Ligand code: IMP
């Protein structure tokens with residue numbers, strides 16, 4: 247066996263760790279041990295805010311490094327200031343975290359405080375001012391007209407982009423019956439907001455396959471009704487950034503024209519990473535490196551899996567009724583990331599995403615950064631007018647890429663997505679909020695301050711969201727898009 251340094255098992259990449267949240271946890275630990283969290287935590291969160299402000303001010307200045315960058319080398323971009331102290335006080339008021347004696351603030355609680363502060367920043371005009379380094383939107387290059395402004399009284403992001411699996415529906419399931427989440431999405435469309443599902447799942451332009459995954463949501467929209475203009479503000483980006491679709495007045499998804507006047511590829515040609523600028527040989531070469539790596543991982547670890555090749559993706563998926571251990575999926579992803587990094591020259595730095603999807607591992611050509619950037623350019627929006635909600639923000643996840651171009655909220659299940667949306671509708675002052683059949687009492691109860699976070703942590707997964715795939719009318723293998731006879735049970 248060779249002992250070359252390349253083969254040694256260095257822990258080269260810390261994974262399953264978020265640098266910022268870990269650091270915040272560490273900073274709060276001391277006060278907890280001294281039993282003075284109630285006195286000092288607000289000022290600690292205030293201090294985080296100041297460090298974030300300084301980091302934002304220095305972004306784009308290559309001659310200086312922020313204090314936060316030194317403390318947390320993996321720190322990303324903050325598109326808005328974050329009112330962390332105010333968010334913490336609201337959270338503590340509700341959950342009395344500072345009165346605890348044995349259990350300090352957890353990773354998930356800090357994550358939820360960060361989410362709350364991001365929603366407060368985007369929904370309150372005081373915080374929503376764009377940072378100095380934000381580039382101007384390329385409105386002139388976008389051939390479509392920008393979406394109409396949200397109704398004047400509603401202050402909130404102009405577009406909300408969503409991951410699909412585990413954000414709108416449980417991993418590997420479809421959006422079936424979830425009236426609470428569907429009602430919030432419906433209200434957002436009614437209030438002038440643009441919504442887009444930006445998912446890794448790619449079935450080329452087989453629009454009915456994406457529609458199948460959103461069956462319950464599209465049905466809800468149809469039942470409650472939307473004008474053609476409102477329906478047209480609902481987009482779906484499949485394969486991360488490869489296949490753009492939009493809802494029509496009949497509540498069906500249809501492909502958005504790619505080329506020519508108004509075509510999304512033509513209008514975003516100025517973005518270096520857009521699919522219109524990818525070379526077919528680079529795509530083939532990237533997919534071949536990924537295929538080789540995933541295939542050798544499969545045999546090295548004797549995984550009960552198979553490797554599948556699509557036009558713009560390679561996936562390692564479990565054999566029927568098998569599950570793949572998380573550690574093995576992470577190993578596959580870190581190996582393929584390393585192979586792609588080494589061979590990047592072979593495919594001219596094509597954007598890609600190698601990620602652990604929870605039950606599978608994938609390499610997609612393109613990523614969610616490109617998907618969100620295309621939507622921003624196509625619709626003429628600034629990063630400060632956007633919010634991306636997803637569940638995969640570790641460096642082996644696929645929502646991670648969206649952090650560079652959009653404010654983000656990190657959720658763990660569709661229940662948390664629902665509470666974030668309710669919070670946006672509440673703080674933003676939505677005017678059209680109550681869907682005809684939603685009892686007023688239950689709605690006001692469900693959106694009371696802080697419920698988003700409390701319920702989200704209690705209901706780690708809303709059972710009404712989880713679906714038994716045998717119940718869906720048409721049975722589709724969510725990995726391949728293959729339509730199966732009802733007797734064959736896809737995935738696990
Ligand atoms: P997302 O969470 O909505 O981005 O979806 C990710 C999941 O989509 C993966 O974990 C897969 O189970 C599924 N999927 C289906 N087709 C593809 C593909 O072509 N690339 C990546 N993921 C896919």
Ligand code: MG
Pocket residue numbers: 409410411412413636637638
């Ligand atoms: Mg996901």
